[in-house]
Amino acid sequence: xxxxxxxxxxxxxxxxxxxxxxxxxxxxxxxxxxxxxxxxxxxxxxxxxxxxxxxxxxxxxxxxxxxxxxxxxxxxxxxxxxxxxxxxxxxxxxxxxxxxxxxxxxxxxxxxxxxxxxxxxxxxxxxxxxxxxxxxxxxxxxxxxxxxxxxxxxxxxxxxxxxxxxxxxxxxxxxxxxxxxxxxxxxxxxxxxxxxxxxxxxxxxxxxxxxxxxxxxxxxxxxxxxxxxxxxxxxxxxxxxxxxxxxxxxxxxxxxxxxxxxxxxxxxxxxxxxxxxxxxxxxxxxxxxxxxxxxxxxxxxxxxxxxxxxxxxxxxxxxxxxxxxxxxxxxxxxxxxxxxxxxxxxxxxxxxxxxxxxxxxxxxxxxxxxxxxxxxxxxxxxxxxxxxxxxxxxxxxxxxxxxxxxxxxxxxxxxxxxxxxxxxxxxxxxxxxxxxxxxxxxxxxxxxxxxxxxxxxxxxxxxxxx
Numbered sequence: 001x002x003x004x005x006x007x008x009x010x011x012x013x014x015x016x017x018x019x020x021x022x023x024x025x026x027x028x029x030x031x032x033x034x035x036x037x038x039x040x041x042x043x044x045x046x047x048x049x050x051x052x053x054x055x056x057x058x059x060x061x062x063x064x065x066x067x068x069x070x071x072x073x074x075x076x077x078x079x080x081x082x083x084x085x086x087x088x089x090x091x092x093x094x095x096x097x098x099x100x101x102x103x104x105x106x107x108x109x110x111x112x113x114x115x116x117x118x119x120x121x122x123x124x125x126x127x128x129x130x131x132x133x134x135x136x137x138x139x140x141x142x143x144x145x146x147x148x149x150x151x152x153x154x155x156x157x158x159x160x161x162x163x164x165x166x167x168x169x170x171x172x173x174x175x176x177x178x179x180x181x182x183x184x185x186x187x188x189x190x191x192x193x194x195x196x197x198x199x200x201x202x203x204x205x206x207x208x209x210x211x212x213x214x215x216x217x218x219x220x221x222x223x224x225x226x227x228x229x230x231x232x233x234x235x236x237x238x239x240x241x242x243x244x245x246x247x248x249x250x251x252x253x254x255x256x257x258x259x260x261x262x263x264x265x266x267x268x269x270x271x272x273x274x275x276x277x278x279x280x281x282x283x284x285x286x287x288x289x290x291x292x293x294x295x296x297x298x299x300x301x302x303x304x305x306x307x308x309x310x311x312x313x314x315x316x317x318x319x320x321x322x323x324x325x326x327x328x329x330x331x332x333x334x335x336x337x338x339x340x341x342x343x344x345x346x347x348x349x350x351x352x353x354x355x356x357x358x359x360x361x362x363x364x365x366x367x368x369x370x371x372x373x374x375x376x377x378x379x380x381x382x383x384x385x386x387x388x389x390x391x392x393x394x395x396x397x398x399x400x401x402x403x404x405x406x407x408x409x410x411x412x413x414x415x416x417x418x419x420x421x422x423x424x425x426x427x428x429x430x431x432x433x434x435x436x437x438x439x440x441x442x443x444x445x446x447x448x449x450x451x452x453x454x455x456x457x458x459x460x461x462x463x464x465x466x
Contacts, residue, residue, distance in 0.1 A: 008047065008061040012245070015039045016068075019237045029236075033297045036237035037244055037304065044248025053252050062250060065242040069305075072239030075232045076310045080186065081178050083229060083313055084335055085193045086222040091328025092197025093215050100443075101194060101328075107442060108333050111435040112341025116382045117375055118276060119347030119427070122269045124371065126348075127355040130265035134356045165383045183339070186309060190335045229313050236301060236314070243304040247418060259416045262352075269348045270423045277434040284441045286451060294322040295433050302429040303422045308345075309338045311429045319433060324447030325440040333439065337432020339383075344424030344431075345392035346382035350399035351375075357405045370403075377402045392424055 018039070022032050051057050092101065126132075171177050171188035178189060204211040256263060278288040298318050302311045312334045319330035341347075354374055358365040365371070381398040400407045440446045 002057065002060075004051070004057045005060050005064075008057065009064055012043060012061075012065060012242075015043060015241065016238055019241065022237075023234075030293075030297050032237040033240055033300055036239075036241035037300060040241040040244025040304070041248050043241075044245040044250075047245070047249040048251075053250065058249050062246045065246045067242075069239055069242035069246055072232075072235050072242070073305050073307055073310045075235065076313050077180070077307075079225065079228055079232055080309060080312050081180070081189055082221075082225045083316060084186065084189055084331055085196075086218060086225050087316065087327050087331040088190060088193040089197045089200070090218045090222050091326065091331070092194065093200050093218060101198075103443060104329055104332050104439060105336075107439040108329070108336050108435050109340055111438055112337055112431060113379055113382060115273075115277070115280075115431050115434065116341040116343050116347040117379050119269070119273045119343040119431075120351035120375055120378045122272050122276075123348035123351035124355050124365070124374075126265045126269040126272070127352045128366065130261055130268070132262060132265055132352065132356045134360050186312075186335050187339050190332065229317060233314055233317065236297065240301060240304045247304070247422070251419065256416055256419060263416055263419060266348070266352065266420045267423055269352070270344060270427050273343055273348065273427055274430060277430050280434060280438060284438055286437070286441065286446075290451070290454070291323065291437070294318060295430065298433065299426045299430055303426040306418070306421050306425045308342060308425055308428045308432075311425075312338055315429060315433055315436075319436050319440075322450070323433075323437055323440075324450035325436050326445045326447075329440045329443070329445065330436050333432050333436025337428065337435060341382045341431065341435075342392075342395070342424075342428040344427035345421075346395040347378060348427070349392045349420070349424055350378055350381070350396045353396050354399055354403055354405060357400065358403075361405065363405075374399070374403060392421060 019032060019036055022035060027035075047058055047061060165184075168182065168184045169187045169191060171192045174188065174192040176182075177185040177192070179185070182188065200211060200214055278292060281291045282288045295318055298311060298314045301314055302308065305311070315334040315337075316327070316330045319325040319333070320327050325333075351374065355365045358370060363370055377399050381395055381402070397407055437446070
């Protein structure tokens with residue numbers, strides 16, 4: 001280790017110590033997360049200012065920061081499958097009504113896909129407003145390599161069809177899906193859990209003693225898993241700190257400035273779609289400002305981690321403990337939202353890319369003959385997008401190839417991809433929480449006492465409290 005690396009790590013450790021001190025002083029969870037974000041930005045900016053973005057010590061420091069940042073994300077991914085299984089099975093056992101599952105699924109998926117179509121329209125509008133086009137853009141070596149990579153994965157995207165996407169949700173080997181081996185493993189585990197829950201209900205009348213034992217087992221498993229969720233979520237401020245420091249330290253300001261118009265257009269579309277989410281919450285009779293304040297820590301984590309799937313545990317926790325959404329609906333919304341109808345990755349991004357690239361092959365992107373098929377392809381393609389970093393690329397491949405547009409041109413945006421992906425992921429998670437909240441509200445299951453409470457989630461006690 002060099003002296004510079006040791007100094008960098010010592011400063012990072014001291015900043016983590018400051019976050020820990022806040023925890024000992026019982027500073028609120030939201031404020032600690034904001035502190036982690038701020039300290040991460042400051043550390044990343046300082047490292048880049050002192051050493052320069054291409055300095056080897058930056059990469060070495062980021063490798064150690066990654067132990068905290070990516071390690072935290074991996075811990076969240078570790079608890080996703082157990083959380084989904086015990087929560088959904090427990091919810092079904094308590095409901096004793098398999099018919100309500102159909103309503104929950106239909107409303108949740110319907111809201112996710114409809115908001116994705118709206119997001120795509122917003123993306124087209126912002127692309128037009130900012131005059132985005134791929135005509136005349138030049139490529140560096142990295143961008144050419146990215147374009148070649150996308151061209152190489154095109155065959156896999158072309159093999160995807162709506163029937164094959166739906167078929168991929170069915171768990172032929174649920175134990176394999178519990179390992180997260182497939183892009184649609186999360187949905188497959190949801191379906192498997194539903195089958196277990198419905199099967200348990202089926203023996204309730206004939207074998208009440210066995211049903212009671214199984215119900216008790218699920219209650220115990222649920223309590224243990226939720227305790228594990230609490231332990232992991234306590235690490236959020238440290239994870240946000242490390243993730244943000246790494247992003248800022250390794251981001252090239254010159255590359256961002258070269259594509260500033262695209263960055264501004266993208267974030268304008270993202271903010272407008274966030275506002276639409278809040279508008280839908282207001283229409284449902286809920287306070288949008290209170291809602292926004294309560295989901296902010298989840299969005300902040302999604303922003304820094306760039307992982308929709310990784311945000312599932314925190315999303316479920318927030319929906320149930322802060323928004324008053326029932327546990328079953330919260331798990332359905334968070335799980336489906338990580339793979340279906342991602343407003344940012346599967347809506348705004350491919351729509352903007354298609355609008356930019358269409359003129360390079362002589363297509364007017366403002367005609368209905370182009371926009372209507374584009375929206376249909378986006379709606380269908382939004383099913384099955386993987387909820388991890390890179391899902392937007394796969395969605396773009398599906399849309400561009402189906403529309404007959406050259407996919408390699410999408411590689412021209414690689415230099416600002418991480419910055420844009422942060423906002424897209426936050427919007428994805430916002431869309432899934434919005435779908436869960438609206439579904440719960442429409443079905444009349446929202447606990448308004450919980451939603452109206454101004455108390456914050458406490459992660460420091462032995463039990464989760466509001």
